[in-house]
Amino acid sequence: MSISRRQTLALLGTAPFAAGVHAQSKFPDRPIKLIVPYPPGGQTDAVARLFAQKVEGVLGQPVVVDNRPGANSMIGSEAVARAPADGYTLLFNMTALVTNPLLLPQVNYDPFRDFAPVARCYEITGIWAVPPQGPRTLAEFMQRAREAPKPLSFGTAGHASTSHYFGEIISRAGGFSLNHVPYKGEAPILPDLMSGRLDAGVVSGYSAMQFAGDGRIRVLATTGAQRIPSLPQLPTFQELGIGGLTAESFAGVFAPAKTPPAVVDRLADAFTRAGALPDVRERIAAFGLQPPTPITPTQFAAVMRKAYDEWAAIKSTSAIQLQ
Numbered sequence: 001m002s003i004s005r006r007q008t009l010a011l012l013g014t015a016p017f018a019a020g021v022h023a024q025s026k027f028p029d030r031p032i033k034l035i036v037p038y039p040p041g042g043q044t045d046a047v048a049r050l051f052a053q054k055v056e057g058v059l060g061q062p063v064v065v066d067n068r069p070g071a072n073s074m075i076g077s078e079a080v081a082r083a084p085a086d087g088y089t090l091l092f093n094m095t096a097l098v099t100n101p102l103l104l105p106q107v108n109y110d111p112f113r114d115f116a117p118v119a120r121c122y123e124i125t126g127i128w129a130v131p132p133q134g135p136r137t138l139a140e141f142m143q144r145a146r147e148a149p150k151p152l153s154f155g156t157a158g159h160a161s162t163s164h165y166f167g168e169i170i171s172r173a174g175g176f177s178l179n180h181v182p183y184k185g186e187a188p189i190l191p192d193l194m195s196g197r198l199d200a201g202v203v204s205g206y207s208a209m210q211f212a213g214d215g216r217i218r219v220l221a222t223t224g225a226q227r228i229p230s231l232p233q234l235p236t237f238q239e240l241g242i243g244g245l246t247a248e249s250f251a252g253v254f255a256p257a258k259t260p261p262a263v264v265d266r267l268a269d270a271f272t273r274a275g276a277l278p279d280v281r282e283r284i285a286a287f288g289l290q291p292p293t294p295i296t297p298t299q300f301a302a303v304m305r306k307a308y309d310e311w312a313a314i315k316s317t318s319a320i321q322l323q
Contacts, residue, residue, distance in 0.1 A: 027087055027263050031062040034253070036092045037076025039069045039185070043206045043287055044251065048092040050283055051121060051253075054274035059266075065092075072096055072158060074107060081114040085256040087263035091115070094124055094251040095162065098308045102315050103160045105322045111308070116264050117300035118253040119271035123290035125224040125249065126163050127208045127234070128170070129217045131196040138220040138240050141200065142174040151177040152199035155189040158182050160322055162249075163202035165314055166223060169244045170237075193217050205231065205288020224249070230285045247314065248307035250292070252300060268297050 034052050038044045045067060052063035068076035073096045083089035091097075098111040109115075128138065135141040145152045156163035159182040171178045181198065183189050190207060192198040194216045203217070205228055212219045221237045222228055223245040237245040253271050255264055272294050274280055281291040295303070 027266055028059055028061045030088065031064055032059070032087070033064050033066050033089045034092055035066045035068055035076045035080050035089065037068055037070070037073035040067045042185075042187075043204055043289075044092070044094065047122065047251070047284060047287060047289070050280060051092070051271060051274050054277060054280055055270045058270040058273050072100060072104060072161065074100060074104075074109075078108050080254065080256055081109040083256050085116075085258040085260075087255055087259050087267060089256065090118065090267070091254040092121075092251070093254060095249045095307055095311075097254065098304050099162055099311045102308065102311050103162070103165075103322070111304060112301075114257050115254040116257055116259050117297050117304060118255055118264055118267045119275070119297070120250050120252040120292050120295055120300050120303060121271065121275055122251050122284050123224070123249060123292050124251055125205055125222045125228060125288075125290070126166050126202045126245075127205060127222045127231075127288075128166070128200060128220045128237075129193055129203045129208065129212070130200050130220060131193055131198070132215055132218055133196065134199070134218055135220070136218065138235075138237075138242075141220060142170075142176070145171070145174060145176040145178065148176075151179040153179045153181050155181045155183050155192060155198045155201035157186050157189070157202070158184065160320055162311075164320060165311075165318060166202055166245060167200075168318060168320060169314070170242060173242045173244075190217070207288075208234070209286075209288045223247075224290070228288055228290060230288050244314065247310040248303055250303060250307065251289075264297055 036045055036048045049065050052065050056063050068079060073093055077091060077093055077097055080089055080091035101107040135144055154167045164180055167178055167180060186204060189201045193201045208219045211217045219234055221240055222234050224236055225246045227236060284291045
């Protein structure tokens with residue numbers, strides 16, 4: 001049967017669309033790159049690799065972790081924002097993805113315009129720690145800070161980091177000043193805490209479990225709305241009467257914006273299945289993290305927006321200056 005020139009052009013016009021639909025239906029058909037904007041060997045890297053290993057089994061393709069640390073996760077995040085929106089380049093990042101544009105200058109991405117949320121993998125907290133010979137309670141620390149002849153010091157992972165704001169909130173609530181000491185990440189904070197060169201510091205759940213368990217540091221309180229299951233004896237700041245430290249905090253997987261919804265849904269299903277495995281949830285808890293309740297990409301987008309709005313409110317009342 002012959003077809004007209006108009007029919008031929010119409011068929012040719014639909015060919016790219018048909019090819020795109022076919023490509024999506026067999027996604028993935030090659031390895032996926034998971035960019036982790038933090039150094040290898042740390043807590044975030046370890047959990048990302050755990051998810052990558054489990055997701056491989058669901059998708060039937062390798063998931064290759066690519067560490068691109070630097071600039072408070074901006075280097076790796078910007079690389080994913082510029083990547084093709086085909087689902088083969090993903091980002092594993094934390095709340096910094098949405099707080100960086102609020103808290104830091106010269107951020108070259110928009111967390112809502114440039115990324116498609118895929119899956120929330122765990123929830124994060126910040127823990128207020130002191131040297132092993134330091135105060136035994138947060139109330140005792142605050143009393144000591146008020147009576148000190150000069151401001152006590154506290155270390156964080158960097159200037160204008162979220163943990164820097166935690167210290168400011170605590171000092172404002174207690175009516176005293178603290179001397180902020182910025183570090184390049186969490187690792188160098190710990191020796192100075194253990195030796196007493198720092199009066200306090202903000203550490204991760206994993207460090208709290210590792211170093212407070214054997215008495216090398218002492219932990220006093222955690223951010224978040226509920227206690228950490230793996231550290232049930234540790235109270236929240238909210239329980240102790242310090243408000244403003246329950247802002248939404250997360251780690252998860254993101255794709256470039258405009259990634260086809262069918263591909264995002266396929267990835268979301270794979271990461272959600274991986275996160276539901278008992279050994280994965282046990283490993284997350286062993287790091288002092290909170291395994292999350294499964295949510296959809298749309299719900300994760302709402303979590304991102306909530307975190308952004310909460311940190312915008314924190315920033316609006318802060319005296320911390322961007323550098």
